[in-house]
Amino acid sequence: MEKEPILINKELIKSGKNFLGILNDIKRRPIDASNELQIPLDEINAIIEGRKPLSSDLINKAIKIWPVNTRDFYVIHDDCPLGVKIMRAEESKKSARIMERAGKPFYEYRDTAMSSVAPFRPEWIVELCTVDNNDPSNPAVQWNNGHFMHQFTYFIGEVNFYYINSDGDKKVAVMNTGDSMYITPFTPHTFTTRKGAKKNGLILALTYGGKLTGDIQQELSGLSVELGSNFALDFSSNKTASASLLKYHREIANLSLEEISKRTSIPINEFLNFENATKIPSINDLEKIAQSLTINVRDLLPNDKTENKVIVRHSEQEKSWFYPFDTKAYKFYELASTTALSFSKAFEIHTFNSDDDQLDLESGLHQYVYNIGDTPIRLNWKSDNSKYHEIINVDDSLYLKPFVKHNFRGKGKLLVLRIGGKIAGDSQRELSIVGKNNAKRAISETMSWFNVEGKN
Secondary structure (H helix, E strand, O other): OOOOOOOOOHHHHHHHHHHHHHHHHOOOOHHHHHHHHOOOHHHHHHHHOOOOOOOHHHHHHHHHHOOOOHHHHOOOOOOOOOOEEEEOHHHHHHOOEEEEEOOEEEEEEEEOOOOOOOOEEEEEEEEOOEEOOOOOOOOOOOOOOOOOOEEEEEEEOOEEEEEEOOOOOEEEEEEOOOOEEEEOOOOOEEEEEEOOOOOOOEEEEEEEOOOOOOHHHHHHHHHOHHHHHHHOOOOOOHHHHHHHHHHHHHHHOOOOHHHHHHHHOOOHHHHHHHHOOOOOOOHHHHHHHHHHHOOOHHHHOOOOOOOOOEEEEOHHHOOEEEEOOOOOOEEEEEOOOOOOOOOEEEEEEEEOOOOOOOOOEOOOOEEEEEEOOOOOEEEEEEEOOEEEEEEEOOOOEEEEOOOOOEEEEOOEEEEEEEEOOOOOOHHHHHHHHHOHHHHHHHHOOOOOOOOOOOOO
8 A cells, every 4th residue: 555544543532422412312401411320530531532441331331320331332433444345365365264163174165355344244155065956855955044134145156046935845046157146034054065176166255244234133132022123014916015004104103094094085985995905006096095194105105116136147147338438447247136136236347548547436335346257457546636556456345435436457357245234224314314414423423412611
């Protein structure tokens, strides 16, 4: 890198602003916190100003008397201060571990680029089990139980992908280099190498958390399994999803069928058809219902379509295009994706030699990049008005923060996965309503919610 980062205690500053945000939320002044926690006011102010870390004693006292949780006091450690974090192939090799199933080596796992601020948990996995047929019931095939995270997979070599479909049937997809797939959480699956392959098959298994991980999962857990599971509505079809959403919003507003019929002029029998999943409301009906419930129409809309739990895309099915239009510095190939995760995008990108130094790439999503080609590629990027560059060698991987301006130069091939994390979607909408100016305070509180001296 061309520049070394300036080392300042940003973690303490972030922690202090987070603590101030907590005090604002529960309407406590520093003096109130001092009195209730029995901690000197000077110490409280030092924490807020980023001059002193939070103590476990303070946190333990706070969770006993305030409506807060331990994890509320901890901020995410930023291990990517320059916007890019790289993991070299040599470092990846050091993380190698053999996973056995049924007493035999089944996979070799290696870590690739991960960051504390990103939702990715990507792995390099070689299939050590070789099968002599494509039978999904082959006794040599050892299945997993599925896992909580979403998974995108890119295939290199001759790999069999096994999965259990929505009907509970075992299936196999015969995959080759450049093919890809997506599976929903908790779908049992596994992978093997096909007999006759020149070398063991390889997958880049990019697992990632959606909206349910972290705070949401903790909130559901706090409610209990029985109560929390009620939030899972019936989305098995468009009709049942529409019915479930309508009934949920009507009941949380405590509106009877008679009352909502009066407000919307829609007959009760028609509402019963909507909520029994025998009929989907028209847009005009949805507008009336949304207005009567003081919500947005989009809150009542199901997904456009119900997709399979497993989506397989072979390389010959991929759409491709050049970008940017004028320079054609890249050729994008669209890999497997799902409409259920609109902020998840996967690409194979072919890069070309270019003298253009413009930082022509920027995405409002977290990005995972792996050099799947056979040549090094130069990465250029900008962070805090300074420019940096690194050579990304074959089998190197990296993470890019959202909105970091960058480019790739040189002839090569990259795998790129973009994920919205928890910010994209409804969270982004809420932040947009708060407004760009106030967003900075929402992210990092800078002042008390009122002025002691008064304000006119």
